[in-house]
Amino acid sequence: MKKIICLFLIxxxxxxxxxxxxxxxxxxxxxxxxxxxxxxxGVPVNxxxxxxxxxxxxxxxxxSINDLRYLLSNLKVGRxxxxxxxxxxxxxxxxRLNFEQIEQGVNILKFTFGFADTDNxxxxxxxxxxxxxxxxxxxxxxxHYMQFDGKYxxxxxxxxxxxxxxxxxxxxxxxxxxxxxxxxxxxDLGAIKITNNTTIEIKMNIAEWFKNxxxxxxxxxxxxxxxxxxxxxxxxxxxKSVFSLGNVTQ
Amino acid sequence: xxxxVLKKDFLVTRNNKEAKMKNNYLFLLSFFLLMNCSSKEEExxxxxxxxxxxxxxxxxxxxxxxxxxxxxxxxxxxxxGKKLFFDKILSGDGTQSCASCHNPxxxxxxxxxxxxxxxxxxxxxxxxxxxxxxxxxxxxxxxxGKEFGLEKQAFEPVSNPIxxxxxxxxxxxxxxxxxxxxxxxxxAFGSSTIDSVAVTKAIAQFERTLISGNSKFDQxxxxxxxxxxxxxxxxxxxxxxxxGDCFHCHGSDNNPLWTDNKFHxxxxxxxxSDLGFGNVTGDPADNGKFRSPxxxxxxxxxxxxxxxxxxxxxxxINHYSEGLxxxxxxxxxxxKVHQGGVLLxxxxxxxxxxxxxxxxxxxxxxxxxxxx
Numbered sequence: 001m002k003k004i005i006c007l008f009l010i011x012x013x014x015x016x017x018x019x020x021x022x023x024x025x026x027x028x029x030x031x032x033x034x035x036x037x038x039x040x041x042g043v044p045v046n047x048x049x050x051x052x053x054x055x056x057x058x059x060x061x062x063x064s065i066n067d068l069r070y071l072l073s074n075l076k077v078g079r080x081x082x083x084x085x086x087x088x089x090x091x092x093x094x095x096r097l098n099f100e101q102i103e104q105g106v107n108i109l110k111f112t113f114g115f116a117d118t119d120n121x122x123x124x125x126x127x128x129x130x131x132x133x134x135x136x137x138x139x140x141x142x143x144h145y146m147q148f149d150g151k152y153x154x155x156x157x158x159x160x161x162x163x164x165x166x167x168x169x170x171x172x173x174x175x176x177x178x179x180x181x182x183x184x185x186x187x188d189l190g191a192i193k194i195t196n197n198t199t200i201e202i203k204m205n206i207a208e209w210f211k212n213x214x215x216x217x218x219x220x221x222x223x224x225x226x227x228x229x230x231x232x233x234x235x236x237x238x239x240k241s242v243f244s245l246g247n248v249t250q
Numbered sequence: 251x252x253x254x255v256l257k258k259d260f261l262v263t264r265n266n267k268e269a270k271m272k273n274n275y276l277f278l279l280s281f282f283l284l285m286n287c288s289s290k291e292e293e294x295x296x297x298x299x300x301x302x303x304x305x306x307x308x309x310x311x312x313x314x315x316x317x318x319x320x321x322x323x324x325x326x327x328x329x330x331g332k333k334l335f336f337d338k339i340l341s342g343d344g345t346q347s348c349a350s351c352h353n354p355x356x357x358x359x360x361x362x363x364x365x366x367x368x369x370x371x372x373x374x375x376x377x378x379x380x381x382x383x384x385x386x387x388x389x390x391x392x393x394x395g396k397e398f399g400l401e402k403q404a405f406e407p408v409s410n411p412i413x414x415x416x417x418x419x420x421x422x423x424x425x426x427x428x429x430x431x432x433x434x435x436x437x438a439f440g441s442s443t444i445d446s447v448a449v450t451k452a453i454a455q456f457e458r459t460l461i462s463g464n465s466k467f468d469q470x471x472x473x474x475x476x477x478x479x480x481x482x483x484x485x486x487x488x489x490x491x492x493x494g495d496c497f498h499c500h501g502s503d504n505n506p507l508w509t510d511n512k513f514h515x516x517x518x519x520x521x522x523s524d525l526g527f528g529n530v531t532g533d534p535a536d537n538g539k540f541r542s543p544x545x546x547x548x549x550x551x552x553x554x555x556x557x558x559x560x561x562x563x564x565x566x567i568n569h570y571s572e573g574l575x576x577x578x579x580x581x582x583x584x585x586k587v588h589q590g591g592v593l594l595x596x597x598x599x600x601x602x603x604x605x606x607x608x609x610x611x612x613x614x615x616x617x618x619x620x621x622x
Contacts, residue, residue: 050535066581071268122504123311123503123504126310126312127313129311129314129504130311130387130505130507131387131510132497132498132499132501132502132505132510133355134502134504134505136489136490136491136497136502137489137503138489139492140331149581149582149583150582151582156392158576158579158588159576159580159583159586160587160588161580161581161582161583161584162582163491163582163583165491208343219289222320223491223585223586224491224492224495224585225494226491
């Protein structure tokens, strides 16, 4: 009789352990979707807002946006990493990125704006080549971080073009001896407690590209910015306040 | 006893006869069934897959070409498409084929500003060259992007009153009554009953095989030849944001298509008589935009632009250098419009032209496999 009771107790204790393992020690992984949105100082911006002179920079220039696409790399949610994501606002592509099998609990959300030098290898990404996102070899090759094209009203109130193209900064003073500076930058959006399938909004405030810390004067810096060493460093500095965490929906 | 045996034998013999009769019936039935099956060859013929010969540079640099799942390439489909492409049977009066305006020796365009239709009427757009079409990832074809997909594009010229001016019903009837076409369609698509969908599928299959990737510049990128100093400088002008800045729309050494296949207003006009892409989308912001053509094979494709307004490459380069016109939808990539453009030097212009001509693919225009 004692033996039977002992056996019974052992079975109960083992089955109890199983339950505990399933429910508490290894919670079920969930899916996380990043969504990329844009705004101008809080006012949402999408493709329908393009080609209209409706935004005013900190320096006072009225601009219209014609094209805006940018690249984020090494996107990390907890331990999961996606190599890169090209977001094209005008074509409404790349605006969602799914992560599967994310562990429940606190997860850090980080990414790099553009490619860090170690990833910025010339011509190796077929999908980016296919959409002509490359940087010319004379500027060191690799890929754009961002192509932001539009128009502004110049001092004569005439439409003028700007091509705010961010790339790895290159000093071409001596074309035979190019000096590079990695102007990609990391963005850490902090720790997010994830307890279920989750959608996380990553916001880009476009106005910040013209604002902080460098007040951008489009009458001076408008086109041919890719080979402009100083302009690239200014873009990088301004970019650091562009991204922020938006809504987290669980 | 013997009687019984005999009766048994009789019965056995009778049963054997009946069995034989049954067998005969079954044999006849099977024979007719098989005859019936063999007459439906369409149920058993399987076309042979066609493997595109993709240039190494394309395979290394680009994502895979687009082949619709409902129209895979087959040897029979491509052969049929080629025959149709060169056959004047598709036109209303039997005088024009697709090749009349898309001549393989001219990189599948003609040298007319506007092409003549069968009634002598002129179109309003320059005939587009045809190559590397399977890498048009947005699948918007024609200068204004009005046709989505190659199959759909192939429908249009046949019935267009200023082009081949035919009635699709009549075309299909002529093909159906033709000695060869029904069997060719049977082998390509599994049915000898011809319709316009199958016709356009076959033409699209042939068009997807038109790959141009062996110009001098391709060979240079493959390490097989060297460029002249003029061609090298011309390429630098092309890639320099402060000079030509052509690469943002026209590809690069990393994009051997030499086009983005997107729609741009490149400053040809201050006002628009042809709305182009704007007429397709209905968005005024797209007025005056046309698809960037590839700059491959320019040696064979004059005149240039959507309306064939420029007869020479020099005129084209001059336009971008000092001829830009301001308009509301002018692409922001068109720089220094207040002075007409980037003002290239005479030498840079000449070198740029030399580089552009290094993208001429003579193997493509001389490829007998692409000719009638």
